[in-house]
Amino acid sequence: EGGGGGLSKIIADYRVSAESLSSLAERGISEFFPIQWMSFDLLYDKHDLIGRARTGQGKTLAFSLPIIERLLAKGLIKPHAKKRVPLVLVLLPTRELSIQVAKEFEALAHDRYATLCVYGGAPELPQVQALQKGVDVVVGTPGRIIDMLERKALKVEKL
Structure with missing residues (x-):
């Protein structure tokens, strides 16, 4: 598939819906932490991943956002x-x-x-x-x- 943000930290550069961008912006989130930008495309494209990051570095968003965005984009x-x-x-x-x-x-x-x-x-x-x-x-x-x-x-x- 492709179409991801690659090495960008800007969330809008990734396959993220307008609704999710708005939801994240309401929480003051417009850029990814490293664990998030490094994992987004892999998880969106259904690859297995083992990741590690310190507390507060956004691990939950790192896996939840690409999973949900893929399901929404595919109409599932x-x-x-x-x-x-x-x-x-x-x-x-x-x-x-x-x-x-x-x-x-x-x-x-x-x-x-x-x-x-x-x-x-x-x-x-x-x-x-x-x-x-x-x-x-x-x-x-x-x-x-x-x-x-x-x-x-x-x-x-x-x-």
Whole structure:
């Protein structure tokens, strides 16, 4: 495919939608940190990546933005369709990190897709109901993800 920003730090030079650019601008973000510009095209083009950066260097945005932008560009996300199954599953070791990552996906959403955060210690029923209604992105901890799979509430065939 191609069409990425290469070595540019300017987010607008990448395959990023106007809605996401606006959302990022509202948060004062117009340039990428190194982990973000080095990984964007690779992740957008569906390559595996292992990346490392210090706290506060934007690792969450580094993987969430290219994934969402690709799905939106390909027309795979249908925001108003009912009973849709997740297209993205993010597995994280702790509840706190799951909540943080889910918030990043939600900040980019602009009502274009639905995110659900699932983790132990929270009531299961609302999480199951949200999955039945339909979500595009599921973020969660291993234990609760396994619970949802065992209950057949979480469908993974479209990941």
